[in-house]
Amino acid sequence: MATRLIIEGTVQGVGFRYAMAAQATALGLTGWVCNRHDGNVEACFSGPQRDVEALVAWARHGPPGARVTGVTRSAADDAEAAGTGFHIVATR
Template sequence: MTTSLTRTHVTIHGMVQGVFFRDTCRRMAERLGVAGWVRNRPDGSVEAVFEGGAGPVEAIVDWCRNGPPLARVVRVDRSTERPEGLTAFEIRR
């Protein structure tokens, strides 16, 4: 059985920098088998791309709505993009 890939691009707003959001996101993505990347943005938000099966991608987007314990997420903007075939998850600077 072949699983089709999906790709979701999110921007997480709120108190999301300086609270281990990126590292916790990376660990969650690896646990779920989701590829992509996450990075801090100059405006204080966090941006991420998730690629994988629909279920795991939806699970990590749901996780982003709360983030790690010290985060205070106000809003998550999301869009669907064409998958690029990413195979790993990385923290970008």
């Protein structure tokens, strides 16, 4: 199950990407997370549905310094989230 999230709010400059990568790695998910030029964070990841749902739930609040105001979820191409591990990638 591959999922794409756009996380809005105060999500850049608060360690969101690093915290999300740690959460995703702990859940055994593959994929990536990045800052976007519009100030949001984007993530694309895949794995067992239970673990994907756990990361989506985590993204709704993020790390302590984040102030999430919205999360937009959509289906993603399995190939885009496939690979080994979970990575922080360049800004999109």
